[in-house]
Amino acid sequence: MKDELTQDQRSANLKGMGSSRKRVEDVRFTQGKGRYVDDIKLDGMLFGDFVRSPYAHARVTSINTEAAMAIPGVVAVLTAKDLEPLGLHWMPTLAGDKQMVLADGKVLFQGQEVAYVIANDRYAAADGVEAVEVEYEELPVIVNPFEALKSNVVLREDLEGQTEGAHGPRKHHNHIFTWEQGDKEGTEKVLEEADVVAEEMVYYHRTHPCPLETCGCVASMDKVTGKLTLYGTFQAPHAIRTVVSLISGIAEHNIRVVSPDIGGGFGNKVGAYAGYVCSVVASIVTGKPVKWVEDRMENLMTTAFARDYWMQGKIAATKEGKITGLWCHTTADHGGFDACADPTKFPAGFMNICTGSYDIPTAYLAVDGVYTNKAPGGVSYRCSFRVTEAAYFIERMIEVLAIELNMDAAELRRINFIKSDQFPYQSALGWEYDSGDYHRAWDQALNAVGYKELREEQAQRIEDFKAGKTRKLIGIGLTHFTEIVGAGPVKNCDILGLGMFDSCEIRIHPTGSAIARLGTISQGQGHATTFAQIIASEIGLPADDITLEEGDTDTAPYGLGTYGSRSTPVAGAATAMAARKIRAKAQMIAAYLLEVHDDDVEWDVDRFSVKGAPERFKTMKEIAFAAYNQAIPGLEPGLEAVSYYDPPNMTYPFGAYICVMEIDVDTGEHEIRSFYALDDCGTRINPMIIDGQVHGGCTEGYAIAMGQEIAYDEMGNCKSATLMDFFLPTAWETPTYTTDFAVTPSPHHPIGAKGVGESPNVGSVPCFSNAVHDAFRPFGLVQSHMPHDHWRIWKIAKDLGLHS
Amino acid sequence: MIPAGFEYHRPADIASALSLLQTHGDEARVIAGGHSLIPMMKLRMADLSHLIDLQDIDGLKGITIAEDIVSIGAMTTQNELITNDELSRRIPILREAALLIADPQVRYVGTVGGNVANGDPGNDMPGLMQCLGAVYTLEGPDGSRAVAARDFYEAAYFTAREDEEILTQITIPVPSMSGYAYEKQKRKIGDYATAAAAVMVGGGNASVAMTNLSDTPIYSAEASDALAKGDVDGCVAAALDAIDPQEDMRGPIAFKKHVAEVILRRAIAKAQERAA
CATH class of the missing domain: 3.30.365.10 (Aldehyde oxidase/xanthine dehydrogenase, molybdopterin binding domain)
Structure with a gap:
């Protein structure tokens, strides 16, 4: 078989690594065809909305939900008392602390979640929020960390007397941890003996990632199958599945977490929020899907x-x-x-x-x-x-x-x-x-x-x-x-005990196109574009013929998600490694088809050719078809691979x-x-x-x-x-x-x-x-x-x- | 950000609108472009049961330019103001100021009447209208009356307009002064002014007003008189004496006073240059 194209032309046709290939995602985003959490509408869906604290530090002395329940359309109002029997009035944080899901006796910041109103439309939910009567007794407020360490005011009464926290000793009732690295004595000695020492306080102020799309979810508990589906703005859908399983007691195979299109994350969508927990509980209690999407003020005031x-x-x-x-x-x-x-x-x-x-x-x-x-x-x-x-x-x-x-x-x-x-x-x-x-x-x-x-x-x-x-x-x-x-390397990087590897699974179709699924989730980074380019360069199929899927825990391999610029270093590595497994099998198939030894073929952009006889070759497309449709001694049919990559550094x-x-x-x-x-x-x-x-x-x-x-x-x-x-x-x-x-x-x-x-x-x-x-x-x-x-x-x- | 329920009305003439206002009293509000009112409703800070949309009332739209007077219907959008070349030729400061309001999307919908009637000290048009000596027409159950922009503003969101009245028209005498400038410092597109100044000067006359430096726009006769005499320092001193800025995220009071002076001096310099 003669090929009219040069090696460079064949390489360019792949749109592999180094190509400024246009983003495949942008067709839908620029036409308003993206599918975000708030676009999800399920039959009989209810809506949740929060009563939030106007005070930064106060005791909650009473919550009266009577007037709210009287509003047409309001289905239920959850308070900490309702969540307590389920053990869900508090939730673990990613940092080894725990956080109130709904105010348990007091509030610690302005905007803290106090009650969760569930209604059959979004307007009734907001009316219900307004009608919930909460009485507060204001407490002294501390907004300065240096004052907090001197103050007699105890912010976290639930931790009173606990001198040991998740990260070692606590020195004061408002102190969380001390973390030390390096050589204290050695550094002090260098400072003492130095020609010149410059000293300064450098403050990096509090700010907020403020993604264009705020945080939200739709929880849908199917009481017949016992399966919970949780759609949400999650930067780490697999980790969310595991955490939901651990805190709710629902077996992990009965939870499906889906991150649809996400309108920016920037770290804001890594954590677990009260809205997720309340929506899941509300769906379990009502047997109906429950949507919660925060507004801009809630996003800026209360999420990370x-x-x-x-x-x-x-x-x-x-x-x-x-x-x-x-x-x-x-x-x-x-x-x-x-x-x-x-x-x-x-x-x-x-x-x-x-x-x-x-x-x-x-x-x-x-x-x-x-x-x-x-x-x-x-x-x-x-x-x-x-x-x-x-x-x-x-x-x-x-x-x-x-x-x-x-x-x-x-x-x-x-x-x-x-x-x-x-x-x-x-x-x-x-x-x-x-x-x-x-x-x-x-x-x-x-x-x-x-x-x-x-x-x-x-x-x-x-x-x-x-x-x-x-x-x-x-x-x-x-x-x-x-x-x-x-x-990062699993030996020293985990979140809540979940090792921070990542993954990719590639399946080549018989006609030489492919689908790849990863444990990460794009929030605008263009994964569907770039990861296809890695595969294209590694296995010689055009990037345009490779579909990328992420974010559905029922189909994607387990991974720790997208944040901290980890997708390319970790999942990108997994993608290359999975592709190389495919290429290794393809080499055996090509050698069989060309009737030479495995070692007598070499990789050439999009094909294996016989060493010294480049006119004798099998393209990856041909190899894919043979992988499925030709009996090859000693090889299973099919052409797919999965890689879980634990980075060495x-x-x-x-x-x-x-x-x-x-x-x-x-x-x-x-x-x-x-x-x-x-x-x-x-x-x-x-x-x-x-x-x-x-x-x-x-x-x-x-x-x-x-x-x-x-x-x-x-x-x-x-x-x-x-x-x-x-x-x-x-x-x-x-x-x-x-x-x-x-x-x-x-x-x-x-x-x-x-x-x-x-x-x-x-x-x-x-x-x-x-x-x-x-x-x-x-x-x-x-x-x-x-x-x-x-x-x-x-x-x-x-x-x-x-x-x- | 979900408003409470309300009744929506869309009268076709001013008499019907006034009748609705009378029927529903302080439970009703008229809506023009809605850029101020709708956010307040979504925040549930504006508590109303009846919303009366004025957009179907033909008589409230349009710009009429006579020899020495310009009339602007209350429902005229900022964009219509900007794109009217004849208006910009006669009173160029209107376009200069309108281009500093919000962004094009807002200006396509936001109206001049809404901007001046709302009584928000952050709005740009009220100070400008004071500078230009504009007169507002108020239609009420007992007919119409005219109130000078300089007499209209009482406090933040409190104006001379009675609850059952609708501001229908703005008339502006074409200024004899050829020097003009509207200067505004803001943090970003869409923001209210940290400080803004409207200055007209020429032929021995002058007029000076300032925006968002008090709970109302500030027209200063003393500052205007001083500038008319060419006394820039006296003008600035009088204007600074008249303002009463408050601290907010834009900065402390001392900063606002400082910027007010800088902006006013820049506006004066530009206006004087154009007058020359």
Whole structure:
């Protein structure tokens, strides 16, 4: 058989790895044909809605549901008393704590779930919520974690007297855990003996992932079959199935969890919420499907927040600028319950990546988790576990040290980078960085933006400002970040005891197309596009002929879901490994068909050909047909494989970001003049999707750095519960980005890919913030906390005496 | 964000609308574009049983331009205001301000009448109408009356309009002053002003009003007089004296006063430049 196409043409036709293949998902999304939880309508479906606490800390003295029950359409009102006999008035959190499903005697944050109204339409449910009469007795409110550790007020009365928590000793009734990493004594000694020590408190404020689609579910208990189907906005459907089974007592085979299309997750949809539990109970009690979908205010006020880390840092260096030690003490505000979503052994996530991209010989980290009267959560908002906090901390401390040393911050970074020949690199806080070439990336970035010329322009602007010729300053924000993603090796990564492997199952159809199912779930990342590309490159079938399915626990192999940039590092590896199993069998079939020994055929893009005789070959399509329809001695019919991948290590994507910002000293307004983002995420599967991820992550980072926050007043009232005050940038505010890349493959990943979804959030937040700081550095600014909204920038200028 | 139940009315003429208002008293509200009222209903902060939609009443729409006066029907959308070239030629500050309101989607539906009648200190049109010396026509059971924009606003959401009256028209004298500027600082598209200033100046006259810096829009005769004389510092001092901003997520009071001054000075400079 003669083939007219060249090897390159055949390769291009596959649209495999490296192709900017268009997203197959977008046809339905751009035509309004996506199917989200709120699109699910089942016969006889009821609707749930919550009565929520207006107070941040109060005793619930009575709940009267009589008037609510009298409203036409209201079917039932659940309170903690109703859930208690089932043992479901509290639920376990992902962090080893427990959380009230419905207020059990008291409330600990504004918006906490107090009662759950079930009605036969959405309007009646809301009317019922309004009619429930709850009496509260207000209690003293604590919104500051430092005050919480000094206060006599006991927030968690249920834990009173418990001096041991899920992560070790508790030092105070409002204290959750202390987590220590590294060498305390050694670091203190380095600090004492250092030429230079810079010290600063770096606060990464509380914010929220705010996905466009809020959280919700539809629970449907079939009383005939005894099977519970739970549709929901779950980033980890399999884990949800196991957790539902464990807490409800329903056997796992009788639970089917389905994540349909999800409109963004960013960590917000990892945790288990009261709405899920109440909807399941309501469906079991009524025998009807029950839908619960939160509104925007509920999402912002009550579902998992992000950050809220007070990071006290000390960084030691020689007078030439070589860093000798890093010390960090973090006070972590967890809100009323510890509902962080971190691997079990990491109560502060991977905060111990806070040595960043730098070769720091000695380091120490301690994190104290604290209860306050704020919403629970502490998820990773588009970052691997607490990595954005760590990156912000070290990238701010580098800038603070540069000021102390009177050095250029780009040069200070350069002389401290881990060198490319030091990989795999053992960090002082316990990680093994897989690969990197930071110097190359840094030089590429500085050259691309014309760093030297920018500094000259900035110097001129400062002169002009001092001479009264302008009221605008230029800030040049620098960041070199190192991510740690792909959680993770089962030996040290689990959530609630569930090992953090992931999976892929591939089934080749007789005519040479395929379906693949994974344990992950796309929330906009484009899995159906990119994972098909991995398979296409591995087994030589066109990506267009490969269907991807995720999110239905009855059909997909078990996996821990999508968050923490883990899909490509873990499930992507499983996909490649499953594909390789198929290719191994295909090789045997091809050899049989070509009547040669297995070792006498070789892989060639989309076929096996006889070594030395490339005109004799069998395409993967031909092999697939033979696999099903030809009796091959010693081989079972069929062509499919499954792989469960337990990664040997994390992956460590990195990047160099540079922002140029103009700041109006009088109004506090800013303009992002340029933003350059170089990402090295190892092997690139789909460059277009990487660009999209970088644009999205940088826009979230821009929002966080420049205005987005979950703010409370001293009474614990949430002041930013609507999109009026919670900053979500529109196209108008969104900067224009210039993306760039380098490729340093991961040595331990089957295709060398590292993951990229979260890098831009991790890298851009310190970059924007450093730009603000850099603008005011010549006038004496050392540290000012985010978000850098107009009034806070105005205050920086005012405090520096720039408004006289 | 689910509103309580209500009756929906859609009268075809103003008399029917007024009759509905009289019948249902303070349980009824008229709705124009609804961008302020509907969110309040969804939050269950606006408690009403009858919603009277004005969109089928023909007489409430349209822009009429005479030699020295412009009339704008209350149901005219912000977009219609922006796209009327003749209006923009005669009173260009209207387009300049309207383009700073919300976003195109909102402006296709949001009305000028709703914006000025609601009494929300965050709305841009009330301050602008005060600056322009506009007059509002109020139709009630006893006929119509005219109230100057400068006399209309009493406190946040409290205006000179009686419960059974409907604001039907806005008339604006075509200004003799050729210098104009509407300056607004906001956190993002769609946001209310942190501070905004409307300035008209020229031919020895001036007019100055400010938005979202008090519980009503602020027209200052003293500031206007000072600017008419060319006394910019006096104008700014008088305007700052008249405002009473409150702290919110946009910032503390001192910041708002500072920004009010910056924005006002920018508006004055731009208006003076255009007048020259």
